[in-house]
Amino acid sequence: MTGTTDTTDTGPAPAPAPARPEPALRGQVVVLIGGSSGIGLETAHRARGEGAEVVLTGRNPDRLKRAADAVGARQTAAFDATDAAALKQFFGDLPGPIDHVMVTAGGPHYGPLLTMDSAQLRDSLSGHVELGLEVARNALGKMRPTGTLIFMGDAGSRRVAPGIGIASAVSAVMPPFVAALALEIAPARVNAIAPGFVDTPLSASVLADRLDARRAELSAQLPIGRVVTPGDVAALAVHLMANTALTGVTYDIDGGQQLVS
Numbered sequence: 001m002t003g004t005t006d007t008t009d010t011g012p013a014p015a016p017a018p019a020r021p022e023p024a025l026r027g028q029v030v031v032l033i034g035g036s037s038g039i040g041l042e043t044a045h046r047a048r049g050e051g052a053e054v055v056l057t058g059r060n061p062d063r064l065k066r067a068a069d070a071v072g073a074r075q076t077a078a079f080d081a082t083d084a085a086a087l088k089q090f091f092g093d094l095p096g097p098i099d100h101v102m103v104t105a106g107g108p109h110y111g112p113l114l115t116m117d118s119a120q121l122r123d124s125l126s127g128h129v130e131l132g133l134e135v136a137r138n139a140l141g142k143m144r145p146t147g148t149l150i151f152m153g154d155a156g157s158r159r160v161a162p163g164i165g166i167a168s169a170v171s172a173v174m175p176p177f178v179a180a181l182a183l184e185i186a187p188a189r190v191n192a193i194a195p196g197f198v199d200t201p202l203s204a205s206v207l208a209d210r211l212d213a214r215r216a217e218l219s220a221q222l223p224i225g226r227v228v229t230p231g232d233v234a235a236l237a238v239h240l241m242a243n244t245a246l247t248g249v250t251y252d253i254d255g256g257q258q259l260v261s
């Protein structure tokens with residue numbers, strides 16, 4: 001009796017294509033307080049890429065609209081985040097639930113301490129710590145239990161130096177502030193990101209015609225051989241949103257700047 005056996009050698013079966021990783025923020029809502037420029041805008045782009053819907057705020061409505069169009073934001077609101085009543089109204093009107101709120105509004109304040117009046121001192125502190133607390137107070141009721149708050153610190157001002165003034169004090173306050181708040185808001189989480197120099201419109205406006213020289217200096221000096229970009233910081237921010245083990249910590253991201261300056 002004869003039979004047929006297929007002896008064609010087709011070689012080993014091809015390896016299955018690697019599964020695409022699940023988008024880290026699929027179905028989640030990320031609110032960027034200060035989302036129309038720099039680190040906030042880049043985080044919005046990255047969060048969208050990871051499947052999130054984004055809500056952007058900022059003061060300048062034209063810049064906000066351009067940013068919202070660029071990322072496909074679900075909603076925008078133009079207001080000054082340091083205005084407590086406006087912030088409260090924004091969160092009150094915001095449809096919930098939301099997942100993550102990142103605060104990149106509130107710039108650094110430089111200059112010698114003795115030249116500051118008390119209003120300037122209050123502005124410097126309210127730009128980060130008070131704003132963070134007001135955001136926490138207003139956002140928590142709308143956040144899912146796995147949500148995160150992310151605030152901005154400043155590793156560049158950690159070293160006390162002439163002319164930096166209050167920025168060093170504000171920078172020192174952020175880590176214990178975030179740690180203490182993490183205990184109060186659990187199981188929601190809160191972390192801070194403390195950059196050194198990041199190549200954003202803010203850095204361009206602070207440094208003005210010294211920007212190119214500073215970029216070149218840092219590229220030569222930093223262990224990473226380049227300056228830190230908004231995309232670097234956005235990647236860290238999205239990781240802090242997605243990794244539910246992280247709370248109460250301030251993460252430096254400065255390309256090793258503190259090691260060499």
Ligand SMILES: NC(=O)c1ccc[n+]([C@@H]2O[C@H](COP(=O)([O-])OP(=O)(O)OC[C@H]3O[C@@H](n4cnc5c(N)ncnc54)[C@H](OP(=O)(O)O)[C@@H]3O)[C@@H](O)[C@H]2O)c1
Nearest residue numbers: 034036037038039058059060080081105106108198200202
């Ligand atoms: N870039 C750096 O090297 C660096 C280093 C250390 C820390 N940081 C901190 O990181 C954060 C983001 O910096 P960035 O470089 O991304 O700045 P940026 O490019 O100037 O962006 C700041 C964003 O926040 C908004 N904003 C600022 N003040 C606001 C307010 N009072 N109310 C509402 N929105 C406000 C701005 O829009 P409008 O102006 O239209 O309001 C913009 O969307 C800041 O807190 C900064 O101090 C930056």
